[in-house]
Amino acid sequence: MNAYLNGEFLPLAAARISPLDRGFLFGDGAYEVIPVYSRRPFRIAEHLRRLQDSLDGIRLANPLSPAGWQAVVERLVAEADFPDQSVYLQVTRGADDKREQAFPVGVSPTVFAFTSPLVAPSDAVRAAGVGAITVPDIRWAKCDLKAISLLANVLLRQQAVEAGCAEAIMLREGCLTEGAASNIFVVKAGVILTPPQDGHILPGITYDVVLELAARHGAPHEIRPVSEDELRTADELWMTSSTKEVLAIVNLDGQPVGRGERAGRPGPVTQRMHHWYTTFRDEVMRHADA
Ligand code: PMP
Numbered sequence: 001m002n003a004y005l006n007g008e009f010l011p012l013a014a015a016r017i018s019p020l021d022r023g024f025l026f027g028d029g030a031y032e033v034i035p036v037y038s039r040r041p042f043r044i045a046e047h048l049r050r051l052q053d054s055l056d057g058i059r060l061a062n063p064l065s066p067a068g069w070q071a072v073v074e075r076l077v078a079e080a081d082f083p084d085q086s087v088y089l090q091v092t093r094g095a096d097d098k099r100e101q102a103f104p105v106g107v108s109p110t111v112f113a114f115t116s117p118l119v120a121p122s123d124a125v126r127a128a129g130v131g132a133i134t135v136p137d138i139r140w141a142k143c144d145l146k147a148i149s150l151l152a153n154v155l156l157r158q159q160a161v162e163a164g165c166a167e168a169i170m171l172r173e174g175c176l177t178e179g180a181a182s183n184i185f186v187v188k189a190g191v192i193l194t195p196p197q198d199g200h201i202l203p204g205i206t207y208d209v210v211l212e213l214a215a216r217h218g219a220p221h222e223i224r225p226v227s228e229d230e231l232r233t234a235d236e237l238w239m240t241s242s243t244k245e246v247l248a249i250v251n252l253d254g255q256p257v258g259r260g261e262r263a264g265r266p267g268p269v270t271q272r273m274h275h276w277y278t279t280f281r282d283e284v285m286r287h288a289d290a
Contacts, residue, residue, distance in 0.1 A: 023092030027149025129250030137170035236267030
């Protein structure tokens with residue numbers, strides 16, 4: 001079975017919810033995406049903690065304990081036909097018998113999860129890097145919550161795709177916030193720069209790993225507002241997410257990132273960070289076996 005819905009494991013194609021579900025009507029819910037390597041979830045405790053934070057942020061009681069979520073994930077992962085997976089978790093405020101914005105009374109949340117093959121960038125894409133466009137950050141003021149209402153992200157990501165790019169990098173009041181589905185890191189004069197977790201970005205699990213690795217390896221880094229000018233004159237750029245890991249951005253708004261003969265190619269700091277990341281991930285996964 002590759003899906004879970006309200007206490008039952010079932011094939012995804014057989015899962016059914018009400019059209020009055022508040023996830024469907026209002027985007028009233030929260031979600032998580034957990035990467036799984038060789039059937040071992042990576043940083044699951046952190047993902048479940050962030051799910052709790054998102055649910056607290058939208059005032060929705062968590063229907064499952066961490067152990068309950070863990071059991072759901074473990075069973076989906078064990079029963080899948082593929083070892084590397086992306087497990088999606090979602091909770092909505094459930095389905096009432098009417099359409100009313102204020103919270104319904106006595107309605108159970110809808111609890112949904114499914115697993116699918118992990119789609120990571122190919123070696124060729126990773127070696128070449130990807131393009132991005134800049135766009136105004138038109139989202140709401142609670143971007144620290146992993147809410148399922150993603151219309152702004154959808155529109156901006158589509159704009160990127162139509163420009164032949166992989167990501168839309170958002171700018172708010174002259175500063176970088178994040179990508180439509182990723183956090184963004186800038187390298188300038190050997191220093192790794194990334195914006196703070198101030199409510200305008202999602203506290204990325206991969207963002208945290210990258211900053212831990214920068215500290216562990218003594219790589220200079222600063223968590224502070226990053227201006228549009230710093231973004232545009234970056235020596236290197238990369239994005240992070242649970243499924244993309246550390247992925248070089250080599251072209252921004254049609255201009256190569258960086259200068260000189262390395263311009264438009266993944267830079268040395270990016271490559272080093274990607275190496276640290278995969279080494280660390282594999283080390284953690286080996287420990288999970290022990
Ligand atoms: N920001 C946004 C808006 C995202 O959707 C994602 C992907 N979930 C991220 C950042 C990266 O977060 P993570 O590293 O936890 O996948």
